[in-house]
Amino acid sequence: MTTGPRDPEGGTDEQVLAVMPRLAQLSNALSRGRLTEHAMKSAQVEVDRPAFSVLISVHLAGRPLRISEIAEQMQLVQPHVTRQVQLLERRGLVRRIGDPNDRRVSFIEPTDEGRAAADRYARTLIGWFTGAIAHWSGPDRADLGRLLARFADDVTAHLATLEEK
Known part of the structure; x- marks a missing residue:
C-alpha cells in the first residue's frame, strides 16, 4: 500500500517522486548522448x-x-x-x-x-x-505517444503558471 500525501487526482507524492530519476535518466541520455549530433x-x-x-x-x-x-x-x-x-x-x-x-x-x-x-x-x-522501442507492443507504443503528449502539454501549461506569478 502506498502512503504519503495525496495529490488532487489521487496519486501520491511517492509515485511522482519515483518518476523523477527516470526523467533525469532520459534527459541525460538525450542531452549528453550523441543522438542530436548524429542526427544533425x-x-x-x-x-x-x-x-x-x-x-x-x-x-x-x-x-x-x-x-x-x-x-x-x-x-x-x-x-x-x-x-x-x-x-x-x-x-x-x-x-x-x-x-x-x-x-x-x-x-x-x-x-x-x-x-x-x-x-x-x-x-x-x-x-x-x-x-x-521496436520490441514494444503496438498498444504500448500508442500509450507512450498519448501519455507523453499529455505529459508535455500539462508540464508546459503548469510551467506557464510559474511565469505568471
Missing part, C-alpha cells in the same frame, strides 16, 4: 544546435512563423531567436516573407534546402527511436 550530421548542415533547433521548430510548425511565435514556442527571448534566424538566413536554410498587412512584420519559413535538412534530421531521430 545526417542533416548535412553546419550550424550550431540552437540555430538548428530554430529550423526544426519552424519546419514542424508547417506554416511561416513570426520571430515572436518561434521565441514563445521555444521558450526563448526574441533577440536570441533573431540571431539564430539571421544565421539560418545566411546559410540559405530559412527566408523571410513580408506580412502584406503590416510591413514591419515578417514571417520565417524554411527554404527547400532547410526543409530537406530538417527532414533528414527527423528521419534519423524517428529511425533511432523506432529502433529503441
